[in-house]
Amino acid sequence: MTVSKMTWRPQYRSSKFRHVFGKAATKESCYDGVPITCSVQDNNFCAVNPRFLAVITECGGGGAFLVLSINHTGKVDPQHPRVSGHRGNVLDIKWNPFNDYCIASCSEDSTVKVWEIPARGVLKNITAPWKELQGHSRRVGLIEWHPTANNILFSTGYDYQIMIWNLDCPEQVIKNPVRTISHHTDVVLSMSFNTDGSLLATTCKDRKVRLIEPRSGHLQQESNCKTHKASKVLFLGNLKMLFTSGNSRYNDRQFALWDQDDLSLPLSQENLDGSSGVLFPFFDPDTHMLYLAGKGDGNMRYYEISSEKPYIHYLTEYRSNLPQKGMGVMPKRGLEVNSCEVFRFYKLVTIKSLIEPLSMIVPRRSESYQEDIYPMTAGNEPALSAEEWLSGIDKGPVLMSLKPGSQAAESYEMTKGPRRFHSRPAALQLSNIQDQVETKDGKEDKAEVDRSRTPVSNGEELALCSPPRTENELRTKFHKQQEEIRRLNELLGQRDVRIKQLELEIKNIKNSQPHQNSL
Numbered sequence: 001m002t003v004s005k006m007t008w009r010p011q012y013r014s015s016k017f018r019h020v021f022g023k024a025a026t027k028e029s030c031y032d033g034v035p036i037t038c039s040v041q042d043n044n045f046c047a048v049n050p051r052f053l054a055v056i057t058e059c060g061g062g063g064a065f066l067v068l069s070i071n072h073t074g075k076v077d078p079q080h081p082r083v084s085g086h087r088g089n090v091l092d093i094k095w096n097p098f099n100d101y102c103i104a105s106c107s108e109d110s111t112v113k114v115w116e117i118p119a120r121g122v123l124k125n126i127t128a129p130w131k132e133l134q135g136h137s138r139r140v141g142l143i144e145w146h147p148t149a150n151n152i153l154f155s156t157g158y159d160y161q162i163m164i165w166n167l168d169c170p171e172q173v174i175k176n177p178v179r180t181i182s183h184h185t186d187v188v189l190s191m192s193f194n195t196d197g198s199l200l201a202t203t204c205k206d207r208k209v210r211l212i213e214p215r216s217g218h219l220q221q222e223s224n225c226k227t228h229k230a231s232k233v234l235f236l237g238n239l240k241m242l243f244t245s246g247n248s249r250y251n252d253r254q255f256a257l258w259d260q261d262d263l264s265l266p267l268s269q270e271n272l273d274g275s276s277g278v279l280f281p282f283f284d285p286d287t288h289m290l291y292l293a294g295k296g297d298g299n300m301r302y303y304e305i306s307s308e309k310p311y312i313h314y315l316t317e318y319r320s321n322l323p324q325k326g327m328g329v330m331p332k333r334g335l336e337v338n339s340c341e342v343f344r345f346y347k348l349v350t351i352k353s354l355i356e357p358l359s360m361i362v363p364r365r366s367e368s369y370q371e372d373i374y375p376m377t378a379g380n381e382p383a384l385s386a387e388e389w390l391s392g393i394d395k396g397p398v399l400m401s402l403k404p405g406s407q408a409a410e411s412y413e414m415t416k417g418p419r420r421f422h423s424r425p426a427a428l429q430l431s432n433i434q435d436q437v438e439t440k441d442g443k444e445d446k447a448e449v450d451r452s453r454t455p456v457s458n459g460e461e462l463a464l465c466s467p468p469r470t471e472n473e474l475r476t477k478f479h480k481q482q483e484e485i486r487r488l489n490e491l492l493g494q495r496d497v498r499i500k501q502l503e504l505e506i507k508n509i510k511n512s513q514p515h516q517n518s519l
Contacts, residue, residue, distance in 0.1 A: 017289055017304055022318035023359045031355035033076045036348050039089060041141060042278045046328030047093045048346050051100045052117060056090045063090035063107045067122045071486045077479050083115055085127045091141050098150055098382045106140035112155045132173045133165050142188060147197045148397050149389035150382035156188040168386040178390060181217045183210060194235045198394040201242055203230045209244055209263055223263040228256045231278055237285030239307055245279035253279055257311050268311050282329055286377050287342055296323050325350045332377045337402050340364045342373060374402045405501045
């Protein structure tokens, strides 16, 4: 008789993100003294792009939000100029994904406004918007930009309507949306698009998840699960799954995973704890990592999503004693790739009037660019115009590489006109690089001529500058000067790095030419 021995073997998953850790910024790299809003709305109250950080602030009358340069860290001037054109409290803000100088805001005054931010930042209060959208009958609580079409904005309010706006029109005040979606019976709590923007998922105060075709407004699916009350929803990239966070029937915090083709029952659901704060989910489609941050919590859980059972795998948890009110997220193109940073949050800490950057880092010994953790990602170029999307066309996002130096080359090739063609590939690459150097030198020469023509100081003409008369004016001038110095140092560093990269590429191509000629 043969006796078979059974050996117990632990089930380990191989993952390059198993040891991802959170690294909070130092005090000097935080934004201190920011009067964060006291609104009880379950939004993030913060929006970030590689140039600016915007945060909704508390103010005496009407509504306002603050726009700071991303490098303007440290103590924030209490008298810093704001964007203050709303008559009611601002409830949500979102940067245009294809224009770093355009931001939308919605308010209790039932309007949505779109603002143009000057290249040098907000140097004085801005009260006149670029576009004003008037269509909602009650306060507007949530806005979202379309992920691939340019100048298409979605808004929803306490009138239970979702309105689609086309900003590519000459009117400054737009009163008629291109479409109104009226499938909800209560307030819409969250909206999320799939990768190409052809589907819109929503959660409502009736705790149902709905899947809508946004262009036609057709309701495709509606969940009716009694064991999960959904509050926030996310599309999980190209995995054809939805993630929702909410509460169980016993009011425990809970999350669920759904097949987007069948919302009758969740694929998986899990209870977390008995806290009352809303769970904000954030998904990184490049790494398939999911982050869960609870409102009022100091900790943050993160998971890895797979397309096979059990679908969601717990990684670890970041702990802090500072509770967050909301979280802003930096787009992937604004990360420090040489530090192996895969995600960055901007944590709003109301009790300390503080905004704390929090970097999620993959531990690697090498400080060079790691291609395996930075695949091609969605860039800042729209795939469609507003008219193309409204006519029925769907396209995925225009992808870009995060490798240092590649962004400039890609954007150059997209914007440059007719080019010289050569018979040898090496000569073609060499001509492209030399064209870049010539174009860069030409732009710098032109900038120097313009600078000599109109002397400026912190974005203001010297002839218009007057000496500060009060302590607040002196402090404002000092902050502007510090921001200008930071910006110039950053530009000088980027220019030196780019010149070295181009010189090295030219040298390599010249060395490879004799070898090709001999062949």
